[in-house]
Amino acid sequence: xxxxxxxGGGLVQPGGSLRxxxxxxxxxxxxxxxxxxxxxxxxxxxxxxxxxxxGNSYTTQYAASVKGRFTISRDDSKNSLYLxxxxxxxxxxxxxxxxxxxxxxxxxxxxxxxxxxxxSS
Amino acid sequence: xxxxxxxxxxxxxxxxxxxxxxxRASQSISSWLAWYQQKPGKAPKLLIYKASSLEGGVPxxxxxxxxxxxxxxxxxxxxxxxxxxxxxxxxxSYSLTFGGGTxxxxx
Numbered sequence: 001x002x003x004x005x006x007x008g009g010g011l012v013q014p015g016g017s018l019r020x021x022x023x024x025x026x027x028x029x030x031x032x033x034x035x036x037x038x039x040x041x042x043x044x045x046x047x048x049x050x051x052x053x054x055g056n057s058y059t060t061q062y063a064a065s066v067k068g069r070f071t072i073s074r075d076d077s078k079n080s081l082y083l084x085x086x087x088x089x090x091x092x093x094x095x096x097x098x099x100x101x102x103x104x105x106x107x108x109x110x111x112x113x114x115x116x117x118x119x120s121s
Numbered sequence: 122x123x124x125x126x127x128x129x130x131x132x133x134x135x136x137x138x139x140x141x142x143x144x145r146a147s148q149s150i151s152s153w154l155a156w157y158q159q160k161p162g163k164a165p166k167l168l169i170y171k172a173s174s175l176e177g178g179v180p181x182x183x184x185x186x187x188x189x190x191x192x193x194x195x196x197x198x199x200x201x202x203x204x205x206x207x208x209x210x211x212x213x214s215y216s217l218t219f220g221g222g223t224x225x226x227x228x
Contacts, residue, residue: 045165045208047217063216097164105212107155111164
């Protein structure tokens with residue numbers, strides 16, 4: 001069974017940093033794209049970024065709203081995905097989901113339960 | 122970025138009703154469109170991919186259609202478990218983008 005479990009969320013001040021983790025099980029992480037998607041309280045879904053699979057050299061892609069501030073990485077040996085968030089803004093407050101995508105043009109086919117990040121002074 | 126516009130934003134319906142949700146893309150996305158269902162406090166769940174393909178385990182009362190810039194999600198006979206928010210998403214090009222969501226409420 002595919003499982004994705006996020007952790008690392010919490011309260012952080014504007015300008016601060018936070019690192020989220022996503023523990024994956026039930027599938028071979030290196031064979032899949034992995035994404036982060038966020039949802040501000042009471043709002044819709046926003047794609048944050050992607051890391052491609054090993055076959056595509058783990059290249060990354062980011063939304064304009066986070067480019068230069070957020071970095072996605074992965075450690076396939078630990079079956080883990082990460083989101084390093086720097087220079088956080090109040091508008092980054094959201095539930096952050098990790099999601100699995102099959103290689104190529106495909107939708108998000110599995111999601112974690114999410115972790116809440118609150119950016120506030 | 123490709124803008125995705127869903128309508129309506131809220132829909133009130135009764136059990137047994139046929140429900141249709143529309144999603145429009147600001148430019149052609151071929152058939153690279155997915156639909157998700159989200160319940161309060163839960164992660165989204167994939168229902169439909171490539172505009173009209175049903176994800177495994179999803180009831181056959183859900184169907185999708187369309188291509189290019191106009192797409193629809195239809196629930197043929199609304200069930201109590203279907204009251205939720207539905208999102209479309211394009212995966213034709215980056216940035217990947219979602220529609221604003223359609224909340225299906227009990228009438």
